[in-house]
Amino acid sequence: MKILVTGGAGFIGSHLVDALAEKHEVVVLDNLESQVHRGKPKYLNEKVSYIFGDIRDGDVLRRALEGVEVIFHEAAAVGVGQSMYQIEKYVEVNTMATAKLLDILVNEENEVKKLIVASSMSIYGEGAYECDSCGVVYPKLRGEEQLKRRKWELGCPYCGEVVKPIPTSEEKPLHPTSIYAITKRDQEEMCLTVGRAYGIPTVALRYFNVYGPRQSLNNPYTGVCAIFSARIKNGKPPLIFEDGLQTRDFVSVHDIVHANILAMERNSGNYEAFNVGTGKATDIITVAETLINLYRRDLKPEITNKYRAGDIRHCFADISKIRKKLGFEPKISFEEGMKELVEWADRTEAEDRFEIARRELEERRLVK
Ligand code: UD1
Secondary structure, eight states: OEEEEETTTSHHHHHHHHHHHTTSEEEEEEOOOTTTOSSSOTTOOTTSEEEESOTTOHHHHHHHHTTOOEEEEOOOOOOTTGGGTOHHHHIIIIIIHHHHHHHHHHHSOOOOOEEEEEEEGGGGOSOEEEETTTEEEOOOOOOHHHHHTTOOSOBOTTTOOBOEEEOBOTTSOOOOOSHHHHHHHHHHHHHHHHHHHHTOOEEEEEEOEEEOTTOOSSOTTSOHHHHHHHHHHTTOOOEESTTSOOEEOEEEHHHHHHHHHHHHHOSTTTTEEEEESOSOOEEHHHHHHHHHHHHTOOOOOEEOOOOBTTOOSEEOBOOHHHHHHHOOOOOOOHHHHHHHHHHHHHTSOOOOOHHHHHHHHHHTTSBO
């Protein structure tokens, strides 16, 4: 079977390509974004054909789609903070390019039988919480007033009492809080809507905080594990926003690949969106300390008590739906996964451009 992976030279896409290439003919469309790549990465799979081009270009897309039966749409501009000042670019690359892909699928001849789109936990905004008096609640982002007082935990939207985070299920209303997140919701909803209307089996996978080998250590706009890794490798302490007790669901890229393969091979997930995480919450101090220990550096995380505009406090996945419908089970524990990340990062060069990125965010009042 011929499969197209957009963004297939990237962190998640390339792992997916390696798994697919064992059994299938794979074509990759990727622009080798300079913020992420320094030319062609060494890990590119030799069994696969690569088209290096821009997904916004209809002719490039048409060429990539020739004879393709399954599409994994992983290509996206991925900086959350950056999306707040490069708005047009994020909408073009994420929303508009997806629109173009769908236009081709419904208006032109093709053999596509399945579409799997990379969505994101960012579309939820804050995770789900429980209030002792009011039950399950979905608070919006913390207000500026509260954050200025350095009061980090969420209050119940009804009674104001402090609420406790609980696993976030797919039923939670979507409250995207960045342009990036809005474009991810667009991608997910456009693909599912067009898929349903035209009978193209489509699955959206809402990735939680993905980490693992090949994560860009040079792109200062990526996730916290890469940012901390690059700092620690360069002998600098990780800088922690808020008090470090905020939590996320860190999921290994290998588990993400596994979920994608299940979504392709089984029909039980068609036309639906699924969380892909571990179901476990890990706080940011634990991430920093685990990485410092694994790198064997004598460093202490620095708690800045500053905060990033639009940051959520807690979000971790309820994975019962993907367990039940796709038979997905996360296999890599946080400890194992971090160990693998560090073993890889130790062999990889990391430019510390994070200071520059942080200053840029501070200048734009996105870190306060
Ligand atoms: C955001 C997106 C998510 C995306 C991820 C990586 C939202 C809700 N989610 O996630 O879709 O996959 O970015 O691009 O928009 N932190 C520090 N110090 C740092 C960097 C981060 O303390 O130097 C903290 C942050 O304040 C946050 C946590 O670490 O509390 C996680 O940050 P990050 O890795 O950027 O991911 P999210 O904000 O969860």
